Amino acid sequence: MERITIAFFGPTNSGKSTLVNAIAGQQVSLVSPIPGTTTDPVRKLIEIPGLGPCVLIDTAGLDDTSVLGAERRRLTLSILDETDIAVFVGESIPDIIRKTGIPVVVYKHGEPIESLIERIAAAVPKEEERFLTGDQVQAGDTVLLVMPQDSEAPKGRLILPQVQVIRELLDRGCNPLCCTPASLPAALGTLQTQPALVITDASVFQAVNRALPPETPLTAFSVLLAAAKGDTAVFVEGAKAIDRLTPDSRVLIAEACTHVPDTEDIGRVKIPNLLRAKHSTQKIDIAAGNDFPEDLTPYDLIIHCGACVATRTLVRARMRKALLAGVPFTNYGIALAFLQGMLDRIVIPGSRTPGQSF
Numbered sequence: 001m002e003r004i005t006i007a008f009f010g011p012t013n014s015g016k017s018t019l020v021n022a023i024a025g026q027q028v029s030l031v032s033p034i035p036g037t038t039t040d041p042v043r044k045l046i047e048i049p050g051l052g053p054c055v056l057i058d059t060a061g062l063d064d065t066s067v068l069g070a071e072r073r074r075l076t077l078s079i080l081d082e083t084d085i086a087v088f089v090g091e092s093i094p095d096i097i098r099k100t101g102i103p104v105v106v107y108k109h110g111e112p113i114e115s116l117i118e119r120i121a122a123a124v125p126k127e128e129e130r131f132l133t134g135d136q137v138q139a140g141d142t143v144l145l146v147m148p149q150d151s152e153a154p155k156g157r158l159i160l161p162q163v164q165v166i167r168e169l170l171d172r173g174c175n176p177l178c179c180t181p182a183s184l185p186a187a188l189g190t191l192q193t194q195p196a197l198v199i200t201d202a203s204v205f206q207a208v209n210r211a212l213p214p215e216t217p218l219t220a221f222s223v224l225l226a227a228a229k230g231d232t233a234v235f236v237e238g239a240k241a242i243d244r245l246t247p248d249s250r251v252l253i254a255e256a257c258t259h260v261p262d263t264e265d266i267g268r269v270k271i272p273n274l275l276r277a278k279h280s281t282q283k284i285d286i287a288a289g290n291d292f293p294e295d296l297t298p299y300d301l302i303i304h305c306g307a308c309v310a311t312r313t314l315v316r317a318r319m320r321k322a323l324l325a326g327v328p329f330t331n332y333g334i335a336l337a338f339l340q341g342m343l344d345r346i347v348i349p350g351s352r353t354p355g356q357s358f
Contacts, residue, residue, distance in 0.1 A: 002311060003045065003053040004124060007079050009097060010089035012061025015109060019089060020044065020058045022113050029058045040072075041079050050121045057083070062094060078290065081317035082310075085123050087116070132168055132224040133197070134349035136217065139173030141196035146184055146208050148201050160308040161221035165199060184211050197347070199224065202336035203270055209345060219347040222306035222333030227349040229307050229315040230331065234323070236348065238330030239338040241301050242278070249300040250283040251275060254292055254318065256310035266332055267305055274339040292318055296325040303335045 008016040017029035020042075028044040042058040057079055060072035077096065080086070086097055086104045093104055103123040107116055137143055147162055158166075169176040177195070179187035181204050194216050200208045202220035209218060226235050245251070253267045268286060275281045287293060296302065302322050307315045322329035330338075337343045 003055045004051055005055050005057065005082050005084045005311060005313060006087060006120060007041075007057040007059060007083040007085075008087045008089060009059055009062060009076065009094075011063045014061065014089040016061075016089050017042075017058050019087070019107060019116075020056050023048075023117070024056060028056065041075060048117060050117065051124065081292075082314040084125075084311075084313055085120055087120065130228055131172070132165055132228050133172070133199075134224075134227060136197050136219070136347060136349060137169065137172065137174050138196075140175070142175045142177060142191060142193075143169050144184075144187060144191075144195040144198045145176055145178045146181055146187075146198060146200035146204070147178060148181055148204055161225060161306060164308070165221060165224065181207050184208065188212075202333040203266055205337060205340050205342045205346070209342065217347045218345060219349075220333040220337070222331060223337070223346060223348055225306035225308060226331040226334055229310070229312040230304075230319050231316075232334070232348050234319060234329060235331045235334045236343070238301065238303075238328035239334045239343065241328035241330070242275070242335065242338055245275070245279040245281050245300060247280040247282060249279070249281050250285070250298055251281060252285050252287060252293065252296070252299045252302045254302060254304045255286070255288045256305055256307045256314070257289065266336075267303075271303060271332065271335060271339075274336070278339065296322055296327050299327050302327055302329045303332060304329065305332050 008020055010016050017031045020028050021031065024044050024046055029042045040060070044056045044058075046054050046056055048054050059076040059079055062073060062076060064072045066072070080097065080100055080102065083100075083102050086100075086102050087107055088097065088104055089107045093106065097104060103125065105116070105119050105123050133143075145162065145165065147158070166176050166178070174196075177187060177191070181200075188211065194213060197217045197219065198208065198212060199219055199221060202222050205218070205220065212218060223232075226232055253271060255267055272284050275284065285299075302318075304315065304318065319329050334343070334348065337346050
């Protein structure tokens with residue numbers, strides 16, 4: 001989900017929706033002369049030449065004075081957390097946008113769409129290519145993927161992190177070997193040498209570890225996502241806060257996606273059960289999709305999902321908010337490793353001084 005997020009801001013009836021429709025080449029947003037026609041943020045996934053995969057987000061006017069204007073403004077401003085490039089349609093960029101540090105492109109009515117896209121492309125921050133598997137593997141390595149196919153796995157498909165890692169390993173010239181926890185011994189028996197890396201689901205760390213020699217590097221899909229989208233040192237320090245929890249502590253479990261939970265759900269079943277077994281922690285809130293609380297101060301710990309469907313920009317914005325609120329922030333995989341006594345056993349790529357990049 002590493003698309004470039006381009007969000008469109010401006011006053012009501014400034015032409016934001018018309019502009020989004022023009023770039024997309026189809027009607028994404030309803031257009032009318034009635035002020036406040038756009039109410040909620042409207043998203044459109046698109047491929048743009050020179051930019052690649054993007055998501056366009058149309059927003060309500062920042063000056064909406066209708067009965068629901070304040071709520072619409074709140075939703076509009078919440079989009080800033082996931083914005084890579086802000087396109088402002090209007091005369092004066094509000095300070096609340098300018099102060100974020102997000103690159104802003106001002107659109108002037110009558111400017112050709114091709115010219116606007118060129119200016120957006122020029123404003124995108126240039127970053128080095130990042131790999132989920134980091135420097136843990138190289139061409140020719142055999143990498144063993146141990147993938148539980150439980151009730152949470154979509155029938156006939158693999159979950160997105162598994163697909164992303166397999167594709168990356170193929171692109172990097174590695175040899176991925178896939179199995180389930182039950183078939184792990186047989187898979188190991190087919191190898192003449194130990195795999196360069198074993199990647200599994202964090203919920204089965206202990207079972208997989210028991211089948212491996214202690215020197216075999218082991219990690220999880222969600223740990224790799226943590227390194228690619230956040231700051232692993234912050235996640236590790238956040239996981240250590242689990243030991244400071246009490247029965248009165250309040251924990252927020254944040255999911256980037258929305259789904260109907262099942263009996264084996266990691267965020268809503270497995271992690272809460274482990275927390276309750278360790279500290280009798282009962283106050284556990286769930287925030288799914290965009291419903292990330294504005295006020296984080298009531299929480300003693302935030303445990304975020306691997307964010308396979310969220311961008312690095314969004315994860316780091318949420319992490320930054322937690323750090324500013326003084327709330328420890330960690331990730332599903334690293335939290336599960338800590339809860340299972342595996343934190344010192346697993347490979348955690350990209351660790352840095354906590355908060356260094358903020």
